[in-house]
Amino acid sequence: MIEGTTADETAEGTHTCCESPGDIDTDAVATDLRLLTAMGNDTRYELLRRIANAGDGVCVCDLEAAVGVSQSAVSQALSRLYSAGLVTRRKEGSWRYYEPTETAAALLETLDDLRGSRA
Amino acid sequence: MIEGTTADETAEGTHTCCESPGDIDTDAVATDLRLLTAMGNDTRYELLRRIANAGDGVCVCDLEAAVGVSQSAVSQALSRLYSAGLVTRRKEGSWRYYEPTETAAALLETLDDLRGSRA
């Protein structure tokens, strides 16, 4: 849906205002969208922020208390963050600790910077 | 749903693995989520990329041909990008030209960098 323009480039239309913008790499789009949609949800965003703030590993049990949804919902949210590459997880005994990836740190930092400069 | 922890901090639970992570600024969350959800959609992401690539103003008519959805859908998508602060728009005759904001440029650049470093 991205690479090849489905519509006929040489269409008979009367458009003459400007030329068509270039195409975009499909894989890149998929990757970016996975990141953006993973972060673009109240619960997941907040979980990620908390994980990032804590820095050195937060366990699910504490996150659960903080976001106001069920244990199951937290688990699902964390899975999603994990498969998007925004957090790593490590098992320790019966607990599981989550940590932010560099990707997450970079994106959150950009968002913070933008807010700071009110851009 | 963010600032105050709804669950009782001193609950009778047996959690002892780690302490609760700090809270997050509500407005910041809202702003970030508006950006993330605006970009986190195939159509809108692709439109934004194309607008950013073109740099100096693309009109709706050409974007339309590129993304494979109806004119109406493109218009709605652009409105959403606009109200999220990701693009500016300027009217010129009966055409409307869109340009990326610094916010959009910064976010896209971060995404590009991340992809580059495979982080």
Added chain:
DNA sequence: GAAACGTATTAGAATCTGCTTGTATAAGCT
């Protein structure tokens, strides 16, 4: 003014999301 074009708005249908509830798995404790 009327017709044609570029864009926006509205309304409704189809699809997607994110939650809850219930259950499963795995580890620790007695």
Added chain:
DNA sequence: AGCTTATACAAGCAGATTCTAATACGTTTC
């Protein structure tokens, strides 16, 4: 082994999204 705790998985449902079609609006051109 049995019970409890920590986390994951599965199914189902309510509400949110996102598209299309139809229509409205503003400009340009005849």
